[in-house]
Amino acid sequence: MTRHKLKTAAMAIRFFLFFSLLFVSINPTFSLYEDQVGLMDWHHKYIGKVKQAVFQTQKAGRKRVVVSTEENVIASLDLRRGEIFWRHVLGNNDVIDAIDITLGKYVITLSSAGSVVRAWNLPDGQMIWESSLQGSTPSKPFLYVPVNLKIDRDNIIIVFGNGCLHAISSIDGAVLWTKSFASEGSDIQEVLQLLDSDIIYAVGFVGSSKFVTYQINAKNGEVVKQSNVDFHGGFSGELSFVSSDYLVALDSTRSILVSISFRDGKTSLHQIHISDLVEGFSGMASIVPSKLTDILAIKVSSLILFLRVTGGGKLEFVDNISYPSAVSDTLSFLEGQEAFALAQLSGSKVHLTVKLNNDWNSDLLKESIKIDHQRGLVEKVFINSYIRTDKSHGFRALIVMEDHSLLLLQQGEIVWSREDGLASIIDTNTAELPFEKEGVSVAKVEHNLFEWLRGHILKLKGTLMLASPDDIVAIQGMRLKSSEKNKMTRDHNGFRKLLLVLTKAGKLYALHTGDGRVVWSLLLPSLRRSDTCENPAGLNLYQWQVPHHHALDENPSVLVVGRCGTDSDAPGVLSFVDSYTGKELNTLSLSHSIAQVIPLPFTDSTEQRLHLIIDAGRQAYLYPRTPEAIGIFEPERPNMYSYSVDEEKNIIKGYALEHHCNKASDGYCFKTKELWSIIFPSESEKIIASVTRKSNEVVHAQVKVIADQDVMYKYISKTLLFVATVSPKAAGEIGSATPEESWLVVYLIDSITGRILHRVTHHGSQGPVHAVFSENWVVYHYFNLRAHRYEMSVIEIYDQSRADNKDVWKLILGKHNLTTPTSSYSRPEVVVKSQSYFFTHSVKTMAVTSTAKGITSKQLLIGTIGDQVLALDKRFVDPRRSINPTQSEKEEGLIPLTDTLQIIPQSYVTHSIQVEGLRGIVTIPAKLESTSLVFSYGVDLFLTRVAPSRTYDSLTEDFSYALLLLTIGALIAAIFVTWILSEKKELREKWR
């Protein structure tokens, strides 16, 4: 018995060893050495558009500002340089509502609509405590940190969320008391504390017309006093505290200000018509959400009005400024002195004004700072005061611009700026760099030659282990900033490119792939808010014009597609941008909407690519609108098809293009006609994912050579569509459905004819489904409820109709059907192979490497939940894997089947780096066949090179040519020496 056990154990060990050996030997995955980090990859950290900023400068050695952003990042930034001390990315479903600092050392965040409060240690960002708050009714959450309110020497934090007011201990996050307002239906808007008392005031609305004030004992949460006031006009819900016992609300018509004073528990209302204060007022007003004291700012059409409160509850008009400008909160900087800042863009300068609250006419600070005009308007301003060397008070301002960038202004200068718009990339594209100009000066060459030699001698020293520590540092520095990779010209290997990225702010950046620096940026005028276009949004980037390599003096250009508004039927906007200079060449405001953009495989004589834009009403429009384009397009029109996936109605439809549409005047408009439809029964299936092949993918081999010298023909069709549906119950989160009532069905559909080529059901599985489609295979990732694990499946499709072409005689006599055009209308004869494996990680996004010629084997790039990118060889997801591969299969490199996909730590292309908030992975083929660039983006950006089959076609970058030369030289010398020696010896022999 024991012997048997031992034997099995020994076998298991042997088996394990065999496998580990196997993995080591066959594992060509990308991995690098420690000193190679940063050589061909770069990682940039961003935080996103700042929502709120809190300064911490008193009594702190390192001056810092804590910010929360729209990308749900909380970060502590160095005030001197703008670098990130620490940051945390909260999930997408954990939106940060408010931040504050308490006890001078904890950062408090309120998130998830007022249900989670966390405290972070200010110096290092460690989480101190977290508490989740219960509540029933959703409401506008807020956070209030009273200045000097203590319960048992413990500072408390007041949080309102989900209809309840909570007091929380700032030391350990314990909930001290909770007062629910849900039963009374009151919606608390603000809380404030009267100085030196334990009473806090909570004010809010009940319904739309009742204003309610609670006086609450801060020690125990008991309501001491409550008073209601009815206002028959109704409130709009906006209010602003002007002083500790006086607030102003806006009525429902937004034309009357209601001032409310609640001195000594008595509440009284006054109505003030805005038209009484301001001459010629009409329309709607809104209260600027800045916390000011003694002054009220309201926005009226294109103006911001400042109103001052005078004694007796009267308001008085002070001044107005034109609207696109930002107002900061009030900052108290001296005993009793309070100030606020105004920031406004005019021309290419930002005007920053800091004013005292009680004295409008004098400015504490007035600065004009010249600013890059691609940053747009000032959206937000936060101020902070400091004591100058001459003991007077200075002010610094943190401003958030329209392009989401963050700047610190001090002493009339930009101290630092952060391009945080890059944290919210929508789409990416690439452009080749221009060729190197000829005629480089001789001096430069000599300098380069010297540098080159010096570099190589250093490298040689490094290789021969002769280098001193200083030399090693020099070598490392040289490798890292190697000017070679940052040049603005095209390189032989195609590693240097321009990455064009479109961000949520409507700004287009060109990043250099060498080091990720911004080459140029353009805030697209057509995607900026204007009177005609209220809510513009960028959608996609397309290659518009790629000059032929005979016309190198021309610049390539990209097409930016956007729409005016959030609905899918909002009118579209097109913008054409030069890829080298970043100038907008042309812009078009479309009369139709944009539902789909199809880049066509045709270009006109100026190398502009033809694009077909399909609107929400399924009419197709051809761009560019030239007669030449029509001339190219019209003969191909009968072979043009499109399809639409309607995820709400669970219908997939295919269309053909018909003649000109009903608007007879428009010759560039085409009707679409429904050709096919697939209707998923809504009671059993719901579409959750659809994936196609990348249109620019290159496939090198049409066949797959398998063991025994046999071949299988890949079914390669650009029109295949992968669709995944789940049962409606399983469409929610994992765990919301039982295995019996959840299933996942995947389809392979030909999008020309609507033919379902393959359909398979995974019972007991559910989404989310992430899939990649490449060549003739699909890999998809989903959750298996029965096994409680994630799974990955692969489907490969092979063409049987060409399988007969294996006969040599047929090939010799030309009786094969390999050159006949294939039609989608032929009945396809396909064979489908599939296999499933368990996979440890949940996946955020998936992509596949693509190379210039498609020869190199592929790797799946998996964005894991830990924000890393894992490169998994396609060979691990090969449906031909079997438990016992035959000898010939082993020779072919088939890996024995395992139930789980192994994750080898070295195969993380992001090595130790996390690409926070990972959202997308893009692969760009380099000119070198073995290599492709991988750009992954989220809140951070990361770019690296991967070589799935290793760099078989080039020497590594740190290859020491000097050593090679030296060796050759030494060999030649040795040959000569031995030759001479042998000659001499021969001579001596002869003389003997």
Next chain:
Amino acid sequence: MANKTKKNLEIRISHYSITIFFLIIISLIISSSSSSPSSAFQSDELLLDDDEFGLEGGRGGGGVRTPIDLEYINNNPLQTPSTSNPTVRKRSSSSSSDHDLDSKVQFVLEHAFGTSDSEFVPAGTFTARLKTWSHGGQTLTKLRFSRNALTEAEKEKFEKLLKDDDFYRIRLPSNVVSPPGKDYVISSVKARCLIRDNLDEHFVIHTDGVNILGVNYGSPGACEYPRLLKLPRKWVFNSYTLLKSSEQAPRAPAFTEDIVLGETVEGEILNPPERSFWAKYWMYLIPLGLIVMNGFTQAMNLPEEQAGQPNSQTQQSTSQGSAVRRR
């Protein structure tokens, strides 16, 4: 020399044809066995006047195959589909003939000529048996199809389609129980693809219970790309129909017992365990012994000529031996 290569080539070709033959047999076995677990699949079809494609409906879910393959199926003695699992089950279920559970449904095929003409008119009727399972699910089986003859006007329209190389469109209700349903599934084909001698059409209806997800409509075979204008000899449709429901995905592969199985096999291949210590490590022991001997001889202070000679010889032989071994 040339002769030899020719012979080689012949051998290779015969080798090829043999392997292809075997592959076909193997693929047939695989496909017949792979169709067996797809118990969800029910296929039946109506055979109209043409017997050429007789076996088509009877095939399992292994995918569509050409008529050439079918000949192989007919000739192949290995192919015994009647013993495979689903057919038996189907047969037993149909022979048990629980008629009260089954009901007949009819649904109408409608067609339209050209994309500009959106008028769909009835073109034929599908009849199927609706089988209600004990667990409440319903499936369609035994599909029959009868097509209405084309009227003169329709023939004219069809001829026009052929001339314009336009689409012939058909549609089916998406739910067969409540025929007008909420929607129709549509499919189209270039009319010229249907023309053989007569009009050949092929339906693959993808069902899920009583719902029709989609219908693949087209010619039964290939449709050559430069579609030439050809008129049918007879205006009669040869219809082939196939019902398809979803296949079950194979389960994630290996579980513990499989691994144990795989392991033992691996172990056998790697090294038969019954080998003596000497058999395993002789290649290390011999040089070791030589070195020891060498050391001895030197320690004994023997004359160099006597010790060196045999030493080098044995070393040579052992290195050869180990080289062979390594290969």
